[in-house]
Amino acid sequence: GESVGLHLPTLSVQEGDNSIINCAYSNSASDYFIWYKQESGKGPQFIIDIRSNMDKRQGQRVTVLLNKTVKHLSLQIAATQPGDSAVYFCAENTQYGNKLVFGAGTILRVKS
Amino acid sequence: EPEVTQTPSHQVTQMGQEVILRCVPISNHLYFYWYRQILGQKVEFLVSFYNNEISEKSEIFDDQFSVERPDGSNFTLKIRSTKLEDSAMYFCASSETRGVKAFFGQGTRLTVV
Numbered sequence: 001g002e003s004v005g006l007h008l009p010t011l012s013v014q015e016g017d018n019s020i021i022n023c024a025y026s027n028s029a030s031d032y033f034i035w036y037k038q039e040s041g042k043g044p045q046f047i048i049d050i051r052s053n054m055d056k057r058q059g060q061r062v063t064v065l066l067n068k069t070v071k072h073l074s075l076q077i078a079a080t081q082p083g084d085s086a087v088y089f090c091a092e093n094t095q096y097g098n099k100l101v102f103g104a105g106t107i108l109r110v111k112s
Numbered sequence: 113e114p115e116v117t118q119t120p121s122h123q124v125t126q127m128g129q130e131v132i133l134r135c136v137p138i139s140n141h142l143y144f145y146w147y148r149q150i151l152g153q154k155v156e157f158l159v160s161f162y163n164n165e166i167s168e169k170s171e172i173f174d175d176q177f178s179v180e181r182p183d184g185s186n187f188t189l190k191i192r193s194t195k196l197e198d199s200a201m202y203f204c205a206s207s208e209t210r211g212v213k214a215f216f217g218q219g220t221r222l223t224v225v
Contacts, residue, residue, distance in 0.1 A: 036216075042218055043216035044155060045216070046216075093211045093212065097211050098210050099168050100211070102155040102156070102157075103154065
């Protein structure tokens, strides 16, 4: 039978603008968070990660912000490029866990 | 750059048949995982494996599923009797450290007909 996918939130940005992708988590025991980028037909690609003892971490053109008080994570992409178009997933893990629990994902569309 | 490789890229099988999905994790990694993604949905955890045994598994990973590390390089997922609802992309991942910074392969698209 036909499978019905989730209707993912979509963020459309103009090339060169900054993008902010948000993620809420519910497990207060989670202490490790990671962002993945997934292009069509490919596996998730690691972008950046952060532990709960930090509230900000920067990479090349990307920044992850963690607000443990409201259980919120965000990924900021500076100067967004067409090649950034993809689905972005946040994932979390607990201190002694050995699995990543993925969020639903956000579609990022970059307009040229 | 080291990467996780998976074979085959696409597998079509008849309902009730057994399938084995193969993965070669990154060579210095010690933790191995299988995830699956039904079309258009989020990535779901199936099982994690360390030191030749399962360390965690999800409700999806029932008696029809098994994993094995038959030699020093391969990591396999076997589905004994496939069902239509097993159709999905299956991703293998590996990490150096427990539960963090997992690197994913390109996936095997399993189609059960």
